Amino acid sequence: xxxxxxxxxxxxxxxxxxxxxxxxxxxxxxxxxxxxxxxxxxxxxxxxxxxxxxxxxxxxxxxxxxxxxxxxxxxxxxxxxxxxxxxxxxxxxxxxxxxxxxxxxxxxxxxxxxxxxxxxxxxxxxxxxxxxxxxxxxxxxxxxxxxxxxxxxxxxxxxxxxxxxxxxxxxxxxxxxxxxxxxxxxxxxxxxxxxxxxxxxxxxxxxxx
Amino acid sequence: xxxxxxxxxxxxxxxxxxxxxxxxxxxxxxxxxxxxxxxxxxxxxxxxxxxxxxxxxxxxxxxxxxxxxxxxxxxxxxxxxxxxxxxxxxxxxxxxxxxxxxxxxxxxxxxxxxxxxxxxxxxxxxxxxxxxxxxxxxxxxxxxxxxxxxxxxxxxxxxxxxxxxxxxxxxxxxxxxxxxxxxxxxxxxxxxxxxxxxxxxxxxxxxxx
DNA sequence: CATAAAGTCAAGCCATCGCTTGATTTACTA
DNA sequence: TAGTAAATCAAGCGATGGCTTGACTTTATG
Numbered sequence: 001x002x003x004x005x006x007x008x009x010x011x012x013x014x015x016x017x018x019x020x021x022x023x024x025x026x027x028x029x030x031x032x033x034x035x036x037x038x039x040x041x042x043x044x045x046x047x048x049x050x051x052x053x054x055x056x057x058x059x060x061x062x063x064x065x066x067x068x069x070x071x072x073x074x075x076x077x078x079x080x081x082x083x084x085x086x087x088x089x090x091x092x093x094x095x096x097x098x099x100x101x102x103x104x105x106x107x108x109x110x111x112x113x114x115x116x117x118x119x120x121x122x123x124x125x126x127x128x129x130x131x132x133x134x135x136x137x138x139x140x141x142x143x144x145x146x147x148x149x150x151x152x153x154x155x156x157x158x159x160x161x162x163x164x165x166x167x168x169x170x171x172x173x174x175x176x177x178x179x180x181x182x183x184x185x186x187x188x189x190x191x192x193x194x195x196x197x198x199x200x201x202x203x204x205x206x207x208x209x
Numbered sequence: 210x211x212x213x214x215x216x217x218x219x220x221x222x223x224x225x226x227x228x229x230x231x232x233x234x235x236x237x238x239x240x241x242x243x244x245x246x247x248x249x250x251x252x253x254x255x256x257x258x259x260x261x262x263x264x265x266x267x268x269x270x271x272x273x274x275x276x277x278x279x280x281x282x283x284x285x286x287x288x289x290x291x292x293x294x295x296x297x298x299x300x301x302x303x304x305x306x307x308x309x310x311x312x313x314x315x316x317x318x319x320x321x322x323x324x325x326x327x328x329x330x331x332x333x334x335x336x337x338x339x340x341x342x343x344x345x346x347x348x349x350x351x352x353x354x355x356x357x358x359x360x361x362x363x364x365x366x367x368x369x370x371x372x373x374x375x376x377x378x379x380x381x382x383x384x385x386x387x388x389x390x391x392x393x394x395x396x397x398x399x400x401x402x403x404x405x406x407x408x409x410x411x412x413x414x415x416x417x418x
Numbered sequence: 419c420a421t422a423a424a425g426t427c428a429a430g431c432c433a434t435c436g437c438t439t440g441a442t443t444t445a446c447t448a
Numbered sequence: 449t450a451g452t453a454a455a456t457c458a459a460g461c462g463a464t465g466g467c468t469t470g471a472c473t474t475t476a477t478g
Binding site: 217220226257 | 427
Binding site for chain 1: 382388405
């Protein structure tokens with residue numbers, strides 16, 4: 001009979017290896033995208049053998065898909081939490097601040113959080129597999145945004161609001177990926193918010209006075 | 210003594226090969242970025258031999274740099290022409306329409322023009338070499354935008370206007386690269402302008418009423 | 419026509435890629 | 449202590465990448 005011990009050092013080591021591989025993959029995905037990731041660079045960063053990827057994940061692609069799905073879910077959760085924390089009478093600036101909140105916090109935190117943000121931004125350009133499981137969350141997030149956005153942008157039909165939301169999301173993704181992102185990451189959080197929120201709000205609201 | 214003839218069939222053929230390679234490279238750069246371009250795929254598309262790239266450009270990287278620099282220059286020229294065509298009392302919507310004009314026209318035209326736009330967008334994320342020669346044009350373009358933008362966005366200092374301009378440019382680049390771009394390319398030009406210009410103008414203007 | 423220049427081509431070199439294999443180490447079980 | 453499952457490792461395989469080579473074709477010159 002096989003007894004279950006509280007700590008099995010072998011399995012713990014395996015989990016550490018998996019985590020190391022996944023976070024090394026995430027960093028490389030964030031800074032070079034899906035094409036720029038190589039097996040050996042991941043394993044070097046994680047201090048693991050090349051065969052570890054096949055052993056633990058099956059293939060390099062499966063490892064990347066896992067890392068991407070994890071990042072996307074983490075981002076969508078943060079996004080929904082920010083929107084849902086808004087009261088029913090939130091102003092346009094508050095909506096914009098909540099919408100951009102996860103990214104601004106990622107800039108402030110740096111490290112893995114920023115890598116998550118950048119990876120999510122990249123898959124906005126090159127969509128991978130693994131969307132299926134998160135489609136529901138994605139659409140719920142969009143409905144939430146439209147619900148709090150609508151009352152603040154009167155006279156604009158829903159189709160156009162969806163377009164503006166996608167524009168605003170794209171703008172944030174761009175800031176995360178482009179070189180300007182490293183400048184923004186160096187800014188004090190409060191300063192970044194003061195610069196960024198009006199732009200996002202303006203994109204929602206439209207320009208014609 | 211070597212005489213110079215008006216038409217030298219050998220050199221003409223060589224020029225055709227160079228052009229074919231450059232335009233094949235541009236298309237691949239537009240749709241897959243610098244990492245996703247392979248020598249053999251370029252030469253297959255251009256109907257040339259693999260050695261042609263080394264012979265005419267020196268290396269794959271040199272070919273890509275040439276194609277990128279060409280695209281960037283083409284875009285900056287179009288951008289400056291659009292801004293310079295504005296009168297001294299242009300409205301914010303007119304400025305936004307001129308700012309987004311090259312991209313909207315590229316969507317309408319498709320083909321090589323769209324490839325130029327997408328390549329320019331990509332190098333906004335992964336800057337290559339060859340910037341040096343175009344830095345002047347790039348900064349002149351930015352000054353032009355600020356000049357026509359300033360009077361329309363009172364009470365906002367220049368640093369912030371620069372930030373908003375970069376946001377607006379990033380937004381356009383994103384639309385060119387993301388899957389939403391293919392949806393936009395299918396839209397009637399007039400409809401795209403009606404949707405997009407308010408968003409760009411709003412980003413310039415800021416959101417707080 | 420002979421020569422030389424410009425261009426094209428098939429073939430192959432070498433590095434790197436993802437992935438597999440069979441042996442080996444490690445930590446737990448009976 | 450012997451046995452076993454989990455994990456790790458060095459080595460290498462086949463495919464593909466960029467680039468070079470030396471022969472060949474085409475075209476202009478004298």
